[in-house]
Amino acid sequence: MIRRNGFTDETLEWRSWLEPLRIAEATPLQLEVLDESHAQSRTSPYYLTLAHQPLMLRHRSAAYNAIMYAPGGLPRAERELGAMVVSVTNGCVYCTSVHAQRFEQLAKRSDTVEQVFDDPRSAGTSERERAIAQFAIAVTERPQALGAADVAPLRDVGMSDEEIIDLLHAVAIFGWANRLMQNLGEPAASAT
Amino acid sequence: MPPLDLPDTDVIDRAAGLVPGDTLYAARRFRAKVIEATQASHDALLEQPVDGLSTADRLRVAAHVCTIAGAASLAEHYEARLAADAGRDASSSPALPAMLQFAAALTTDPRRGDRAALERLRRAGLGDAAIVALAQLVAFVSYQLRVVAGLKAMRAAQGVKP
Numbered sequence: 001m002i003r004r005n006g007f008t009d010e011t012l013e014w015r016s017w018l019e020p021l022r023i024a025e026a027t028p029l030q031l032e033v034l035d036e037s038h039a040q041s042r043t044s045p046y047y048l049t050l051a052h053q054p055l056m057l058r059h060r061s062a063a064y065n066a067i068m069y070a071p072g073g074l075p076r077a078e079r080e081l082g083a084m085v086v087s088v089t090n091g092c093v094y095c096t097s098v099h100a101q102r103f104e105q106l107a108k109r110s111d112t113v114e115q116v117f118d119d120p121r122s123a124g125t126s127e128r129e130r131a132i133a134q135f136a137i138a139v140t141e142r143p144q145a146l147g148a149a150d151v152a153p154l155r156d157v158g159m160s161d162e163e164i165i166d167l168l169h170a171v172a173i174f175g176w177a178n179r180l181m182q183n184l185g186e187p188a189a190s191a192t
Numbered sequence: 193m194p195p196l197d198l199p200d201t202d203v204i205d206r207a208a209g210l211v212p213g214d215t216l217y218a219a220r221r222f223r224a225k226v227i228e229a230t231q232a233s234h235d236a237l238l239e240q241p242v243d244g245l246s247t248a249d250r251l252r253v254a255a256h257v258c259t260i261a262g263a264a265s266l267a268e269h270y271e272a273r274l275a276a277d278a279g280r281d282a283s284s285s286p287a288l289p290a291m292l293q294f295a296a297a298l299t300t301d302p303r304r305g306d307r308a309a310l311e312r313l314r315r316a317g318l319g320d321a322a323i324v325a326l327a328q329l330v331a332f333v334s335y336q337l338r339v340v341a342g343l344k345a346m347r348a349a350q351g352v353k354p
Binding site for chain 2: 018019052056058073090144147150161162164172176178179180182184
């Protein structure tokens with residue numbers, strides 16, 4: 001278990017500041033979209049909150065799942081590294097806990113997680129991980145100032161256009177996910 | 193000059209200046225599902241009927257987010273959509289100032305996480321379903337403008353390295 005700088009890789013809960021949908025009142029479309037979004041969404045306050053707009057949730061989940069889980073392209077552990085660095089940069093404690101766990105499961109190690117919690121700017125156990133972390137921070141903090149110099153380190157470690165686009169998608173969609181998680185509710189310690 | 197509205201291009205291609213035949217246009221197509229779901233999100237966020245949240249006001253919010261973030265080509269896109277929107281001349285919602293304030297805070301400082309901001313939206317007359325739609329829209333545009341900025345940086349890098 002890693003706890004540093006207010007971040008953790010422990011399982012957290014999330015509490016909504018809005019009224020989550022009550023499952024007994026859900027329409028058939030809302031149930032269908034919940035089920036296609038995430039395995040536990042019928043009991044998740046986050047998904048039940050977003051389910052107030054089922055078609056918006058449907059397309060968000062399709063984008064999210066295609067970006068984070070589709071086979072080929074950038075290795076999934078590296079997409080999770082991008083997601084974790086963005087979440088730490090944006091201060092999203094809940095998202096960080098989830099994606100630190102995913103990284104650990106996929107990479108079968110946690111050394112990079114400790115480094116990201118300590119300081120995402122210098123994090124990375126290899127040149128490739130450092131290039132990924134620095135690109136994730138640049139896209140998050142100064143999208144309009146991005147330029148060739150931000151892409152060059154990714155090319156230097158051998159990433160193809162398709163892999164860079166996979167990373168860009170993973171990093172950008174956490175600009176989306178973090179904003180919802182941090183502004184529609186808050187993390188809470190897990191009851192379990 | 194605004195980019196041409198070419199067939200087989202989507203909002204992100206046009207905002208990033210990608211055209212069919214470009215290597216980056218082709219590389220993007222490797223993730224056809226992402227392209228499709230991103231464009232479908234854009235369309236649903238603007239067009240799905242929401243009580244208390246007109247399409248014109250959503251376009252005003254999206255353009256405001258892009259302007260604040262310095263995403264000029266996307267701001268142009270949302271302003272052009274607004275200019276062509278049938279509801280553009282109807283008076284905007286009395287909640288629009290609160291919506292724009294919420295959008296600005298969410299865009300520039302996602303760390304803030306301000307429960308009082310949601311209460312202000314409720315007091316301005318928005319229901320929870322409308323607040324979810326508004327938050328999704330602002331958060332989506334934050335994603336979209338980063339994809340566009342990253343693709344532009346990749347284009348610039350092509351000019352630098354073979």
